[in-house]
Amino acid sequence: MHAHHCTASVVESPGHNLILTAGHCDGGRAVFVPMYAAEQTLDKQTFGFYRVATFFTDNRYEHNSKKPLSDLDFSFGRLEPSQSGKQAQDVVGANTLVRTPSYLNKVTMVGYPSSHDPEDHPVRCPAQTEALPGFYQIQAKCHGMWGGVSGGPWFSQVDWTKGTGEIIGNVGGYNGGGDDADDDWLTYSPMHGDWFFRLYDEAKNNQVAAHGSTYDQPPLPYSLGGGETWSHAKLLASGEYTGDGKGDLIVVWTDGEVTLYTGDGNGGFTGERRLAAPHGIFQNAKSVTGGDFAGGNGSDLLVVFDSGEVRLFSDVGTTGVDGGTKLADAGSVWSHADQITAGSFGTAKYVRDLLVRWSDGEVTDYTAVGDKGFGTEHQLEKPKSAWKDATLVTAGDFTGGNNWDTLVRWSDGHVSQFQETGPGGVGKEIQMAPAGSIWSHDSVMTAGSYDSNGWPDDLVVRWSDGETGMYTHTGATFGTERMLVPPK
Incomplete structure (x- = not known):
């Protein structure tokens, strides 16, 4: 039949x-x-x-x-x-x-x-x-x-x-x-x-449908798009950029465009706004992080460029990313800063300390960073340490202690969490994923406060195929995974 x-x-x-x-x-x-x-x-x-x-x-x-x-x-x-x-x-x-x-x-x-x-x-x-x-x-x-x-x-x-x-x-x-x-x-x-x-x-109820003569679409839920686009997300930075107390996400794309995604406070996003057009200075950005360095209403964006120049963009949700305050000139030692991540690493309740992983494996903690300079430097790991193999670094408050914790994805695919990072050291290391794990496909990550608990323990990951997800309430183990963007 x-x-x-x-x-x-x-x-x-x-x-x-x-x-x-x-x-x-x-x-x-x-x-x-x-x-x-x-x-x-x-x-x-x-x-x-x-x-x-x-x-x-x-x-x-x-x-x-x-x-x-x-x-x-x-x-x-x-x-x-x-x-x-x-x-x-x-x-x-x-x-x-x-x-x-x-x-x-x-x-x-x-x-x-x-x-x-x-x-x-x-x-x-x-x-x-x-x-x-x-x-x-x-x-x-x-x-x-x-x-x-x-x-x-x-x-x-x-x-x-x-x-x-x-x-x-x-x-x-x-x-x-x-x-x-x-x-x-x-x-x-x-x-x-x-x-x-x-x-x-x-x-x-066996009733004839009589719904009038016109159809008005309901409000369409906001969509972040697909994996083909997100495979070009080069850098991510978390913060409360709009000043509403909800976590937002900044993306620097491979062509230098910069986009601000507004968080809804429940692990999702409600819209987007372009902060910088393609082919501008952000095409040469090496590492970015969000923090409260300038003391304004919204989070600030700290950027290290390939040249070694470092700029602080204050209250980017309001003022954007034009100009900024120069903290280091091109040709400075900061050309060797491979990863930066902001957090509360022992000096204040605000996110104004800066962890830096240098190209030779040295790790330093700059406390009380502001628009006047980098504050006080503390060496946490000496050059030629194992940290030379740290591929991705981010930070959040995953354990609820006095200091934030640092999350590291290593070149062999294993993931470590260093608990209670501060001026005295990187903290106690625990393994979250073994070598050769799926995390070898983690291309970029950031942590912030994106859901309703108001705590910076939500990990956003962009994978090599463009899929982007959020692990909410991450602790000593990865939290509940929520897909934000499907793979290409």
Whole structure:
């Protein structure tokens, strides 16, 4: 039997008789076959078949639209009992519908790609979603999602032994769920939000959808973009740059552009603002860090350039990164400063101390750094120490002690935390990841206070494939991982 044109799934309902599919799949004399087997005729299907009595589709939706109305590409079908008098949910169970949590989700897509599979067998595809710009939709990459998969469920979790799970999306949306070239590797889904669940309630109550004649898109959640862009993030710096008490992120890109991302206080971001255009002085920035060096309302940005020049940009959220205060001239010893990170390393509660890893392996702590100079220097490690192999360095308050702690990713991929760094030494070392670990792909990192606990223990990491994530509440071990940007 090779006659199907869409995919659907049984969803929970009082009548045990509802399916979810795409809006562009509604209409006609449709039959639903759960766990469909193309090798069998309709009357030989293992779990029977169920005729669709009524479709419930948003009245504003236009089939295969490329307009914002494509956000409404979902439909419910009310099934008649099988020939044996049973309801579909009583035979195969039902899936739970939940709101799409965000643009970034790990899902498993399921569908029957009849147009390019002569055997018409289902495809099961684990994927990572991201935003579809300009639409209240998500997208995911997976080869094999040809025509026939429309309406197929996107599971956030699923019990394969029972054949049911939690659905947060369905194949559909812009152009019926795919790009203009109808590629098999790129698939879309509408977000399951207010209009979706209003339609779900109407279907459960057998009510005709009457949603007016116009559609206003809901406010689109802010998206940081994709891994292709973020693979060019060269340097990161954390701070409260906007002065609202919430952690923000500054990114210096490989072309010298500088961007400020405004934090929402819950581990996410609400927007972005360009601080410097490409191909300016920041193209030669070697290391950056955020701190409260000048004593203003917002965090400051300290920058070491390849030339050895060092500049302090005060209250960058307000004043930007033009000019700044020069703390060292080009040609100074600071051309040998490979990494800098600010923290509270023993002199004050404010983030105004500076840890420096020099090219020869020496490590120094400058306490009470300000716009007048570098304060007092303390040698923590002598030249030619093991720190010569420190590839990345950042700092945060991971242990809750009097001083901040230093996090180091070494050239062999292992990660160490030095607890209670201060003028007396780098602190007690503990290993957080072994040599040869995935952390060898950590390209740049910074720590700050990004979530609701208001503590600088959230670690932001940009990986070699552009994926960017946050490890909230990091302590002696890495905290809970949250993806901010999917890989390219």
